[in-house]
Amino acid sequence: xxxxxxxxxxPLGAGxxxxxxxxxxxxxxxxxxxxxxRVLGLRRTPTPTGGDDPAxxxxxxxxxxxxxxxxxxxxxRPVAVGVSVPGLVDEAAGVGIFASNLGWRxxxxxxxxARALGLPVAFGHDVRAAxxxxxxxxxxxxxxxxxxxxxxxxxxxxxxxxxxxxAGGGYAxxxxxxxxxxxxxxxACGARGCLETIASxxxxxxxxxAASGIAVPGAREVxxxxxxxxxxxxxxxxxxxxxxxxxxxxxxxxxxxxxxxIGGGLAQAGPALFEPxxxxxxxxxxxxxxxxxxxxxxxxxxxxxxxxxxxxxxAPVAAGAAPASAAAAAARSAGATATEPAP
Ligand SMILES: [Zn+2]
Numbered sequence: 420x421x422x423x424x425x426x427x428x429x430p431l432g433a434g435x436x437x438x439x440x441x442x443x444x445x446x447x448x449x450x451x452x453x454x455x456x457r458v459l460g461l462r463r464t465p466t467p468t469g470g471d472d473p474a475x476x477x478x479x480x481x482x483x484x485x486x487x488x489x490x491x492x493x494x495x496r497p498v499a500v501g502v503s504v505p506g507l508v509d510e511a512a513g514v515g516i517f518a519s520n521l522g523w524r525x526x527x528x529x530x531x532x533a534r535a536l537g538l539p540v541a542f543g544h545d546v547r548a549a550x551x552x553x554x555x556x557x558x559x560x561x562x563x564x565x566x567x568x569x570x571x572x573x574x575x576x577x578x579x580x581x582x583x584x585x586a587g588g589g590y591a592x593x594x595x596x597x598x599x600x601x602x603x604x605x606x607a608c609g610a611r612g613c614l615e616t617i618a619s620x621x622x623x624x625x626x627x628x629a630a631s632g633i634a635v636p637g638a639r640e641v642x643x644x645x646x647x648x649x650x651x652x653x654x655x656x657x658x659x660x661x662x663x664x665x666x667x668x669x670x671x672x673x674x675x676x677x678x679x680x681i682g683g684g685l686a687q688a689g690p691a692l693f694e695p696x697x698x699x700x701x702x703x704x705x706x707x708x709x710x711x712x713x714x715x716x717x718x719x720x721x722x723x724x725x726x727x728x729x730x731x732x733x734a735p736v737a738a739g740a741a742p743a744s745a746a747a748a749a750a751r752s753a754g755a756t757a758t759e760p761a762p
Contacts, residue, residue: 430456430458430556430717430724431452431456431458431556431724431727431728431731432455432456433454433455433456434452434454434456434731434734435454435498435499435731435734435735436451436452436453436454436495436496436497436498437451437452437497437498437499437500437501437727437730437731437734438450438451438452438485438488438497438499438500438501438536438538438730439451439452439500439501439723439724439726439727439730440481440484440500440501440502440503440726441503441545441548441722441723441726442466442477442481442502442503442504442505442521442545443466443505443545444466444468444505444518444520444521445465445466445520446463446464446465446466447463447464447465447466447477447480447481447484448461448462448463448720448722448723449461449462449464449481449484449488449723450462450488450723450727451488451489451491451492451495451497452497452727452730452731453492453495454495458720458723458724458727459488459491459492459495460487460488460491460492461720461723462484464480464484466480466521467479467480468520468521468522469522473521473522473523473526474515474523474526474527474528474531475531477504477521477528478528478531478532478535479535481500481502481532481535481536482535482536485497485500485536497538497730498538498539498734498735499538499539499540499541499730499731499733499734499735500532500533500536500538500539500540500541500730501540501541501542501543501548501726501727501728501729501730501731502528502529502532502540502541502542502543502726503542503543503544503545503547503548503722503723503725503726503729504518504521504528504542504543504544504545505518505520505521505544505545505546506518506519506521506544507589507590508542508543508544508547508586508589509588509589510542510543510544510547510586510589511588512527513527513528513529513530513540513542514526514527514528514529515528515542516589528542529541529542539733539734539735540730540733541726541729541730541732541733543725543726543729544577544586544589545722545726546567546569546575546576546577546592546722547577547584547586547592547725548721548722548723548725548726548728548729549567549569549577549682549717549721549722549725550565550567550576550577550578550579550584550592550680550721550725551577551579551584551725551728551729552717552721552722552724552725552728553565553567553680553682553715553716553717553721553725554567554579554584555725555728556717556724556728557680557715557716557717557721558678558680558713558714558715558716558717559579559678559680559713562579562676562677562678562711563579563580563581563582563677564579564580564581564674564675564676564677564678565578565579565676565677565678565679565680566578566579566594566667566670566674566676566678566679566680566710567579567679567680567681567682567715568594568679568680568681568682568683569682569683569715570618570619570620570663570681570682570683570684570685570686571619571620571621571683571684571685572619572620572621572684573595573607573615573619573621574594574595574614574615574618574619574683575592575593575594575595576592576593576594576595577592578591578592578674578676580674594614594666594670595613595614595615595619596608596610596613596614596615597613597614597666597669598610598612598613598614599612599613599614599616599617599618599662599665599666600612600616600617600662603616603617604616604617614662614663614666617658617659617662618658618659618660618662618663618666618685619685620637620638620683620684620685621638622659623638623641623655623656623659623685624636624637624638624640624641626655626658627641627644627651627652627655630651630654630655631649631651631652637684638659638684638685638688639684639687639688641655641656642656642688642691645657646691657695659685660692660695660696660699661699663696664696664699664700664703665703667679667696667700667710668700668703668704668707671700671704671707671708671709671710672707675707675708675710676708676710677708677710677711678710678711678712678713679710679711679712679713680713680714680715681693681696681712681713681714681715682714682715682717682718682721683715686714686715689714693712693714696712697712700712
């Protein structure tokens with residue numbers, strides 16, 4: 420992994436210093452964010468899996484990472500921690516309900532992490548964290564009603580409605596597991612014909628191999644083959660674009676987002692994805708509010724950045740604040756109206 424942390428820009432702007440952990444099924448990304456919003460020491464380490472106490476093992480790993488980050492940057496004093504995980508997440512309760520590749524059920528991760536790290540913890544869902552980052556810092560900045568989709572191995576989504584993340588108790592945003600083809604392939608989730616069995620990058624590669632007998636590492640190669648005139652590749656690619664457009668059309672009729680942001684591996688196809696997708700979606704709509712179709716801007720770091728934003732949201736008001744904020748906090752506690760400095 421490239422590690423040129425101190426040369427990175429300050430994407431988050433001024434605010435409290437925090438630690439952020441984006442826990443994935445395979446790797447955990449972690450970093451310190453300083454009061455200028457610089458991302459320091461960004462690293463990717465294997466997520467411990469397979470033990471008898473999966474949540475405890477992950478929290479122990481986070482505590483060890485926290486010690487490393489603090490030792491590397493003793494001048495930066497984090498006042499809060501963000502932890503994002505995949506699977507079903509009850510953010511309000513601070514509980515990881517279920518994560519198939521991490522193995523926990525009903526794990527009180529927020530409390531475990533707060534005890535292990537000795538700081539307030541913002542606990543959330545990885546894709547919602549990424550969506551929040553695209554909304555607050557990235558492609559969907561300035562929009563109030565937003566759908567953010569990550570189209571990669573699978574398809575995951577995050578909703579922002581009226582400017583606020585909408586989690587549905589941890590169940591919202593699962594567009595990848597909305598029905599796309601009743602006669603379609605079985606999905607890993609147990610249902611049949613889910614969108615991600617047709618339109619995920621993983622599905623595109625798998626379906627092309629099934630149709631042609633040619634093994635490919637990913638959807639990129641299928642797109643290249645389609646562009647070179649391979650009929651099977653063209654069919655598989657067009658199926659994916661059509662399924663995505665239909666799913667978005669239903670979503671547009673239901674939620675009426677102002678913007679749809681698409682990230683993940685498939686979005687790297689750029690205009691080869693966005694142009695036909697926009698045309699197909701447009702053809703399916705009539706009176707509906709037409710959303711701006713946008714490519715995600717924050718890339719792979721969106722989840723970590725959103726996790727850091729969430730940590731800043733739970734940071735104690737006066738802790739680590741600049742003198743101006745401390746004055747504002749003092750004014751507030753004295754009953755006066757104060758305005759926080761812009762983030
Ligand atoms: Zn499914």
